[in-house]
Amino acid sequence: MQKCIRNKNGGMQSRRLFVRSFFLIVSASPILLLVVMVSEILIGVLQTVVLIVWQYAVNTVEDFLGFQSSYGRVLMSFALSMTAYIAMDVFRLMVESFHTLFNSSLSECLQSRLYEKCRAVSAIYFEDSKLYDEIDRAVDSIEGIISLAGIFAIFMMAASRVITLVTYVSRLKPMLAVIIVLPIVPIFVARFIRGADIYKLNFKQSEKRRECDYYMSCILRKETKTLQAVNWFIEKWRKVYGEIEREERKVNRKLCWVFLFLNLLKYTVYIVGVGLAVLYLFEGAIDVGMFALIIGMMGTSHATMEVVVEKGSDIPGSLRYAKDYFAFLDKPNDISDQKICFGHSIELKHVSFAYPNSSQPVLQDINLRIKRGEKIALVGINGSGKTTLAKIILGILNPDEGEILLDGKQRSENTLIDGSIVFQDFCRYFFTLQENVAFGDIGRLYEERELIQCLEAVYFFETQPGLSLDTQLGRDYAGAELSKGEWQKIALARGFFKKFNLIILDEPNSSLDPLAENKMFRRFVELLEEHTGIIITHRMGIGMIADRIIVLDHGRIVEEGTHEALMEEEGMYRQMFMIQADLYK
Numbered sequence: 099m100q101k102c103i104r105n106k107n108g109g110m111q112s113r114r115l116f117v118r119s120f121f122l123i124v125s126a127s128p129i130l131l132l133v134v135m136v137s138e139i140l141i142g143v144l145q146t147v148v149l150i151v152w153q154y155a156v157n158t159v160e161d162f163l164g165f166q167s168s169y170g171r172v173l174m175s176f177a178l179s180m181t182a183y184i185a186m187d188v189f190r191l192m193v194e195s196f197h198t199l200f201n202s203s204l205s206e207c208l209q210s211r212l213y214e215k216c217r218a219v220s221a222i223y224f225e226d227s228k229l230y231d232e233i234d235r236a237v238d239s240i241e242g243i244i245s246l247a248g249i250f251a252i253f254m255m256a257a258s259r260v261i262t263l264v265t266y267v268s269r270l271k272p273m274l275a276v277i278i279v280l281p282i283v284p285i286f287v288a289r290f291i292r293g294a295d296i297y298k299l300n301f302k303q304s305e306k307r308r309e310c311d312y313y314m315s316c317i318l319r320k321e322t323k324t325l326q327a328v329n330w331f332i333e334k335w336r337k338v339y340g341e342i343e344r345e346e347r348k349v350n351r352k353l354c355w356v357f358l359f360l361n362l363l364k365y366t367v368y369i370v371g372v373g374l375a376v377l378y379l380f381e382g383a384i385d386v387g388m389f390a391l392i393i394g395m396m397g398t399s400h401a402t403m404e405v406v407v408e409k410g411s412d413i414p415g416s417l418r419y420a421k422d423y424f425a426f427l428d429k430p431n432d433i434s435d436q437k438i439c440f441g442h443s444i445e446l447k448h449v450s451f452a453y454p455n456s457s458q459p460v461l462q463d464i465n466l467r468i469k470r471g472e473k474i475a476l477v478g479i480n481g482s483g484k485t486t487l488a489k490i491i492l493g494i495l496n497p498d499e500g501e502i503l504l505d506g507k508q509r510s511e512n513t514l515i516d517g518s519i520v521f522q523d524f525c526r527y528f529f530t531l532q533e534n535v536a537f538g539d540i541g542r543l544y545e546e547r548e549l550i551q552c553l554e555a556v557y558f559f560e561t562q563p564g565l566s567l568d569t570q571l572g573r574d575y576a577g578a579e580l581s582k583g584e585w586q587k588i589a590l591a592r593g594f595f596k597k598f599n600l601i602i603l604d605e606p607n608s609s610l611d612p613l614a615e616n617k618m619f620r621r622f623v624e625l626l627e628e629h630t631g632i633i634i635t636h637r638m639g640i641g642m643i644a645d646r647i648i649v650l651d652h653g654r655i656v657e658e659g660t661h662e663a664l665m666e667e668e669g670m671y672r673q674m675f676m677i678q679a680d681l682y683k
Contacts (some may be wrong), residue, residue, distance in 0.1 A: 127209040137193040142258030144186040158386035217433040236426040242419025284360035297418045317465040347388040449500035462653045478650035517600035524589035528572030538596035604634045638675040
């Protein structure tokens with residue numbers, strides 16, 4: 099009983115996926131899809147017309163040999179046959195170009211929807227490797243959905259061809275129409291088994307393939323080569339890739355035996371059909387032209403049927419891939435497009451947080467109030483939760499426990515504060531210098547004066563006087579190659595270019611040399627003069643210019659106060675400050 103219910107539910111789910119995929123395909127480019135489908139129907143009709151014209155040509159030759167037809171009529175029949183064949187071939191080339199245009203349009207539609215969903219998914223999911231597996235499967239499924247569009251087109255062509263052929267032949271001998279259809283069964287069974295096994299294999303291997311890609315990226319890094327660790331990564335890659343190959347060989351062995359048996363069955367049916375046509379010819383039930391048409395029809399129609407059944411049996415596999423695509427699209431939109439500002443304060447009450455698949459909380463019972471215009475230095479050892487706390491304050495992550503108040507009112511989940519952030523692992527965008535900075539507020543891309551002011555504010559042009567806003571960056575695209583420190587200056591300019599009432603700087607001077615760092619300290623004070631700022635840092639000197647210092651240790655706030663107040667205590671901040679100061683003596 100339960101098995102019947104599962105089968106029924108599975109069938110309903112497949113139908114829903116089919117309908118949803120169909121409407122998605124139609125929505126990509128309705129007019130172009132209509133052109134493709136009508137063209138495929140015409141191709142099917144033209145193929146039947148070509149066979150009928152060749153039948154006429156063969157009968158004309160037979161009549162000529164029996165002195166019942168003229169030489170000119172023979173030439174005319176062959177000229178007509180060649181004209182029909184060439185017309186069909188030229189038209190097929192046109193249809194292929196229509197397919198290319200539509201597939202490109204559909205691929206763009208599918209990818210754009212996928213990227214839009216990535217934008218709307220909460221950042222917390224990106225901390226879990228399962229999301230990356232889901233994204234990989236969703237990206238891979240795009241080809242499966244595109245193949246559905248090709249299947250629809252092939253069905254249109256095959257349907258028009260088979261209907262016209264069967265109609266034409268069955269008026270003489272209905273049994274011949276049956277012979278045309280019989281080979282469908284073994285082909286369908288083989289392709290169905292193949293589609294199911296290949297999908298299961300790809301689903302199982304998605305994590306291993308991503309692991310292989312990661313090892314390959316490690317192999318290509320300069321640091322790996324310098325450390326002479328390439329061989330170690332190659333062995334890791336070989337081990338995982340070997341597992342992938344063994345799994346593929348096992349599946350392929352099974353499919354080889356299945357295909358061998360079912361192909362033998364298919365050709366047996368084909369031979370029976372040819373024998374039946376010969377019998378009808380000897381009995382005089384059909385003429386030579388019809389016999390030639392039937393033999394040609396059986397060859398071409400069987401090939402058409404094989405393609406149709408092959409593609410048709412791929413539908414379950416394509417729908418399985420479509421399921422992965424829609425499963426990702428159906429994830430809830432966690433990020434709101436609305437950004438909120440705060441008037442006088444942000445307050446965290448008893449906030450705790452843990453990342454997915456982690457038993458240890460990163461933050462525990464955090465109580466913190468930040469006033470508008472205040473400059474906060476967030477310090478602590480590595481792994482103490484500084485960056486996580488900053489993300490929760492900005493709204494990138496939601497706390498597992500506790501609440502966040504903006505001006506005394508609870509902030510709703512997945513709502514970003516209208517602020518700016520410069521991460522320690524900032525992005526290096528291989529675009530122009532102008533675009534790199536303008537990504538902070540892309541709607542102001544052409545405000546060149548403000549862009550230059552932001553770059554000058556972080557002393558970028560002092561070390562790169564030869565660069566202009568239209569300079570392409572990144573060696574990969576024949577652009578200017580910059581040091582990590584220069585890239586960090588661009589990231590800082592990008593952060594300050596955005597209009598904000600809160601900015602978070604995560605290790606903003608980690609890649610700067612001591613001279614640039616000293617100048618940047620003072621510039622931060624100027625740039626943050628009228629704004630609320632949180633600076634995450636290991637440089638204890640920044641604490642001297644902050645209004646307040648928050649010291650984190652193992653996810654808890656252990657100290658809080660001004661530089662002077664904390665230096666009077668025998669606590670963690672004083673210890674870290676003195677150790678760092680000793681390094682410069």
